[in-house]
Amino acid sequence: MTFDAPGHPTLSFRLGHxxxxxxxxxxxxxxxxxxxxxxxxxxxATLPQSFWIEFVRIATDSLMGPALALRFEQLGLSGIVxxxxxxxxxxxxxxxxxxxxxxxxxxxxxxxxxxxxxxxPLFLKxxxxxxxxxxxxPGVRIMGDLDMLVPVDRARxxxxxxxxxxxxxxxxxxxxxxxxxxxxxxxxxxAPIDLHHEVLAYPNQRLLxxxxxxxxxxxxxLNGVAFAxxxxxxxxxxxxxxxxxxxxxxxxxxxxxRSLQDFALLLQKLRGSIxxxxxxxxxxxxxxxxxxxxxxxxxxxxxxxxxxPDYAPSLAARLLxxxxxxxxxxxxxxxxWYRLVRVALLLRRELxxxxxxxxxxxxxxxxxxxxxxxxxxxxxR
Numbered sequence: 001m002t003f004d005a006p007g008h009p010t011l012s013f014r015l016g017h018x019x020x021x022x023x024x025x026x027x028x029x030x031x032x033x034x035x036x037x038x039x040x041x042x043x044x045a046t047l048p049q050s051f052w053i054e055f056v057r058i059a060t061d062s063l064m065g066p067a068l069a070l071r072f073e074q075l076g077l078s079g080i081v082x083x084x085x086x087x088x089x090x091x092x093x094x095x096x097x098x099x100x101x102x103x104x105x106x107x108x109x110x111x112x113x114x115x116x117x118x119x120x121p122l123f124l125k126x127x128x129x130x131x132x133x134x135x136x137x138p139g140v141r142i143m144g145d146l147d148m149l150v151p152v153d154r155a156r157x158x159x160x161x162x163x164x165x166x167x168x169x170x171x172x173x174x175x176x177x178x179x180x181x182x183x184x185x186x187x188x189x190x191a192p193i194d195l196h197h198e199v200l201a202y203p204n205q206r207l208l209x210x211x212x213x214x215x216x217x218x219x220x221x222l223n224g225v226a227f228a229x230x231x232x233x234x235x236x237x238x239x240x241x242x243x244x245x246x247x248x249x250x251x252x253x254x255x256x257x258r259s260l261q262d263f264a265l266l267l268q269k270l271r272g273s274i275x276x277x278x279x280x281x282x283x284x285x286x287x288x289x290x291x292x293x294x295x296x297x298x299x300x301x302x303x304x305x306x307x308x309p310d311y312a313p314s315l316a317a318r319l320l321x322x323x324x325x326x327x328x329x330x331x332x333x334x335x336x337w338y339r340l341v342r343v344a345l346l347l348r349r350e351l352x353x354x355x356x357x358x359x360x361x362x363x364x365x366x367x368x369x370x371x372x373x374x375x376x377x378x379x380x381r
Contacts, residue, residue, distance in 0.1 A: 019329030021054040022255075028071045029064060029261060030304045052085050059089065062257040063142040069093035070137050097139030102190040103146055104130055104138065110148070110193070111227040113165060117157055120226045122149040122217050124199060125242060126262075128229035132220065134265050142258070145183070145192040149210060152197040155181045159195075167193065179205070199230075199238055203352060204245040206286050208237050232266070232273035237282060239263050244291035248345055250320055252338050253327040255302055263295065264305040276308050293317040298324070339377055 059065045069089035072081055107127060114121050123131055124147035135141055150158050159169070159181065167184040170192065179198035198210050217228035230238060243249045243259035266274075283292040296307035297317045313321075327334040350360040363369040 017051075017329070018054055018058070018331060019325070021051055022058055022328050025055060025058050025062075025064065025068065026257070026302045028068055028075065028077075029257065030302075052082050056085055056088060064257050064261065065089045066093035066096045066137075066142060067140040067261060070140050093137075093139050096142055097137070099190050100130060100138050100141070100143070103127075103143065106189060107131060107146060107148075107227070108222060108225055110165075112225045113161060114150070114158065115226055117154075117161060119150055119154050119158060120219060120228050122214055122228040122230065123147065124149055124196065124230070124238065128235065129262060129265070131227060132218075132229045134262070134269065141262070143191060145194045147194045147196060149196045149199060149213060150181075151214060152210065155195070155197055162193070162195070178202075200241050201246045203349070204241060204286065204288070207241055207245065207282055207288070208234060213238075232270040233275045233278055235266055235270070236263070236274055237279055239266065240279075240283075240292050240295045244295060245288060248341070250291055250294040250324075251341055251345065253320075253324040253334060255298055255321075255324050255328055257302070260295070260299050260302055263299050263307075264303045267299070267305055267307060290314075290316055290320065294320050297321050301325075343377065 056065075059068050066089065069086070070093065072078065072086055072089065078086065107123060107130075111121050122128075126141045126143040127146050127148070129135055129141060130138055130143070162169075162184050165186070167186045167189075170183040170185055179196055179201050181195040181197050184193045184195060196210070198205050199213050200207055213230055213234055214228070216231045216234060218231055219226055219228045229235070239259060239262055243256045244251075247254075247256070249256045249259070279292060280289070283289045293314050294317050296311055297313040298321055299305050299307050300311075301321055327337060350356045
């Protein structure tokens, strides 16, 4: 069975071929589709059920089901995409709209309470996009938690306030060099609240400090409540930094669709306010220019969005993206590569600092530590 993909008239989908399902997901998510998507070029009846199972699996794994539902509406794909796929994505969109409405209300409530003690919270990642109107539909962005940055010298005051508001601190084992003050939970909350004192994980804090982020933030006011989001340039730095320095996306061979979609929207809506010279200098200063290069190439390859004027990707970026495309279509190889690289990266991190080395040596004397990490390795988590 074959299917003519938009903009790829000669492309044939083979049974269970993940690469082709991934391409179609990306085509639907693309802000500027490469070709017309209509009933003449997209005939769902010609595709096997196993293809659409793979399509939904990719949408779910990448947390892009709600965004796909919105694109189905915008591209007029009702009746073209199988009804079960369409209903599934729209159900997730409706649920996430409700959850994000609750998250937004909670964020404003917390900002109001923090304003009382002269703190203007700065929201990061999905929270900043949700509160600043980055998304055409507030339900498209799935968030695991709400990330909030506060000045480190006000951390104790903020913790006390959270306690007064009924939040309890999650009982995670503290890690040296952690970028968070703590994770806070409340029974009525839609998601945990991650309170940060740094914006990027060790050892990448030099890319962008918390002080710089707060100093250059954009303050918004809603019904008298003040909250902040990073400047456009810093939003791009953090988008790339979280995807490829905190989460090591380019090393693992990931094409992080959620981060790339946020990046594409930032480029679309804030392009004139982004200082690319500053971004280049920041990544070059810490020797991580490949991360920015990879992300800029990937957003063009995957979502058909030009990252910057006259962009010329390096050979290294081209090879990394090509490898990521290959691994995306071969999940077993991708899993093996991920597990091996993750062990190497974690070990390098633990050996990079005296306090971390001391902790590692203590842990290695504990049989339970070995068992836990071997389980994580074999399960690929």
